Each structure stands twice: as C-alpha cells, then as structure tokens.
Amino acid sequence: MAEVATLELASVSRQYGDDAPIHALKNVDLRVERGEWVAIEGPSGSGKSTLLNILGCLDRPTSGSYLFKGLDVGALGDRERGGLRSRHIAFVFQSFHLLAHRSVVENVMLAEVYQRGSRRERRARAEAILDRVGLSHRFDYLPSKLSGGERQRVAIARALLGSRDVLLCDEPTGNLDTATGLAIMELLAGLHAEGLTIVMITHSPELAMIASRQVRIVDGELSDGSSAHGLSDYAPLEAWVPLEAADGGADGWPTDSLRLVGPLIEGTRVREGPAHGADVESSTGSDAGGS
Ligand SMILES: Nc1ncnc2c1ncn2[C@@H]1O[C@H](COP(=O)(O)OP(=O)(O)O)[C@@H](O)[C@H]1O
Numbered sequence: 630m631a632e633v634a635t636l637e638l639a640s641v642s643r644q645y646g647d648d649a650p651i652h653a654l655k656n657v658d659l660r661v662e663r664g665e666w667v668a669i670e671g672p673s674g675s676g677k678s679t680l681l682n683i684l685g686c687l688d689r690p691t692s693g694s695y696l697f698k699g700l701d702v703g704a705l706g707d708r709e710r711g712g713l714r715s716r717h718i719a720f721v722f723q724s725f726h727l728l729a730h731r732s733v734v735e736n737v738m739l740a741e742v743y744q745r746g747s748r749r750e751r752r753a754r755a756e757a758i759l760d761r762v763g764l765s766h767r768f769d770y771l772p773s774k775l776s777g778g779e780r781q782r783v784a785i786a787r788a789l790l791g792s793r794d795v796l797l798c799d800e801p802t803g804n805l806d807t808a809t810g811l812a813i814m815e816l817l818a819g820l821h822a823e824g825l826t827i828v829m830i831t832h833s834p835e836l837a838m839i840a841s842r843q844v845r846i847v848d849g850e851l852s853d854g855s856s857a858h859g860l861s862d863y864a865p866l867e868a869w870v871p872l873e874a875a876d877g878g879a880d881g882w883p884t885d886s887l888r889l890v891g892p893l894i895e896g897t898r899v900r901e902g903p904a905h906g907a908d909v910e911s912s913t914g915s916d917a918g919g920s
C-alpha cells in the first residue's frame with residue numbers, strides 16, 4: 630500500500646466574499662509525498678498564496694478536504710490547527726519579518742519563547758540551526774548589518790527551529806537579486822537532500838525547475854507538470870556554475886555571481902510559457918531594502 634501523503638488536498642476550493650465572489654482556488658487536487666520538493670509556479674493573483682496558506686493551516690478551504698499526514702485538518706478546531714502548524718510546519722515569506730533591534734540569534738530564539746527549557750538551551754538550539762543555514766559567523770549581528778540573502782537565511786533558520794516536517798515558502802527569493810536567490814535555492818536543495826519536504830511558490834519558471842516537481846496554477850486551477858524532473862533529481866550542483874559576474878552581492882559564494890546553465894534549463898523545460906516575465910507582483914516586502 631502506498632505511504633500516506635505528507636500533504637493531500639482533494640477538490641479544494643477557496644472563495645473570497647459572497648456578493649461578487651472571487652474564486653481564488655477551484656477544485657484543487659494536490660498530493661505531496663514525504664521528502665518531495667514541489668514548486669508552485671504561476672502569475673500574480675493566480676491563487677498561489679491562498680493555496681500555501683491553506684497548506685500551512687493559516688486559512689481554511691471553502692470546500693474540499695485537506696489531510697496532513699493522514700489527519701483531516703478540516704475536522705480540527707482552531708487551537709488544534711494552530712498546534713499542528715507550530716509543531717510541524719515551517720513558513721517562510723518573501724519579506725523576512727525580523728525584529729530590527731534583536732540580534733540574529735535572538736531573532737531565532739524568539740521562535741521558542743514559549744517553550745520549556747532554559748535560555749541557554751534555547752540559545753544552543755538557535756545556534757545549531759543557524760549553523761545549518763551557514764550563519765555561524767553572524768550570531769550577534771543585527772539584521773540591518775546583514776545582506777538580503779543572509780536575512781532570508783535567518784528567517785529560514787527561525788522557521789525550521791524544532792523538528793518540522795514541512796517547509797512552506799511563499800516567494801522566498803522574491804526580494805533577492807538573481808545570484809542571492811540562487812544561493813537560497815541551494816540552501817533549500819541541501820535541506821531537501823536531508824529529507825525535508827518543501828513546497829515553494831515562485832513566479833520564476835527557472836527557479837521552479839530546480840525543485841523535484843513542478844505544478845502550475847492559473848486562475849485558481851492547478852495543473853501538474855508531473856512529466857517534468859527537476860534539476861535537483863540528477864544534477865544538484867552541476868547546474869550552478871559561475872558564468873558571468875551578473876547582479877553582484879551574492880552571499881555565500883565566491884566572487885562571481887551565478888547563473889543557471891542555459892542549455893540545462895532549456896533541455897529540462899516542460900513548457901514554453903507565454904511571457905511569464907510580464908507578470909509583476911504588486912506587493913513587495915517592506916524590508917526589501919539593500920543591506
Ligand atoms: N483576503 C482576500 N480577500 C479577497 N480576495 C483575496 C484575498 N486574498 C487573495 N484574494 C484574491 O484571490 C486571488 C488569489 O490571490 P493570491 O492567492 O494572493 O494569489 P498569488 O499569491 O498567486 O498572487 C486574487 O484575485 C486576489 O486578489
């Protein structure tokens with residue numbers, strides 16, 4: 630028998646408003662297996678955030694069912710759903726939501742402020758997770774002293790504190806330049822390789838291709854690009870080579886910026902989509918500024 634899916638949506642719809650309802654999701658079916666890395670790609674307003682908020686137990690479907698590791702989330706009360714979210718689900722957004730006057734390690738420790746255990750134990754856990762995202766040299770920095778990519782690493786570390794099963798990311802590279810965005814993707818690739826289940830929203834088809842599976846959403850309808858294989862299935866690092874000094878400001882990488890290898894991307898691409906680049910996200914993070 631098949632293993633129970635980590636996340637399973639069946640015929641999920643989400644409608645906003647009653648008079649002139651917006652059908653943000655229409656009969657969405659989505660099954661995410663343990664250890665998968667799924668990219669959800671689609672234009673602005675297509676329902677990506679609505680979908681992720683439902684997966685993250687931040688919102689409820691208007692109709693349809695959601696099973697989290699076989700557990701019927703729709704049957705849970707608000708408190709139970711909150712508990713499920715805080716124990717199992719890590720959420721990362723486009724903007725980093727760090728407290729400006731707290732150090733890196735304190736920002737991460739605050740995620741466990743209601744947990745038992747001494748401050749010293751909490752600090753040790755925060756340092757361990759920061760180490761895992763490559764920030765052991767930044768524990769006592771204020772966020773304002775970090776690059777955008779480093780801030781997103783802090784946000785990822787904070788989200789992953791505790792033993793989370795699933796990482797949900799809503800445009801995690803949306804506020805970052807190309808090279809820094811790729812470095813964040815490489816961090817996600819490493820977490821995926823360690824067994825974390827990841828669902829990531831992007832409106833970049835190129836970044837979506839790095840995940841192990843791609844699904845596309847348009848006008849609230851999901852289509853599964855199941856014939857596609859992500860680059861991470863067979864060429865995690867060969868796909869990342871320094872080609873040209875591009876945007877600059879890469880963190881975690883040597884001097885040159887990185888560009889995905891064109892032919893590799895072209896060769897694995899499933900769709901020749903219409904002008905994805907014309908789509909501009911209206912909301913930008915408030916803390917998008919440079920370092
Ligand atoms: N809280 C809300 N109230 C009313 N409409 C909403 C709300 N959130 C999203 N929408 C609408 O639902 C649709 C999908 O939005 P969203 O999930 O944010 O898309 P995306 O993340 O792909 O840009 C859009 O038409 C958006 O305007």
Ligand SMILES: [Mg+2]
Pocket residue numbers: 677678679799
């Ligand atoms: Mg969105």
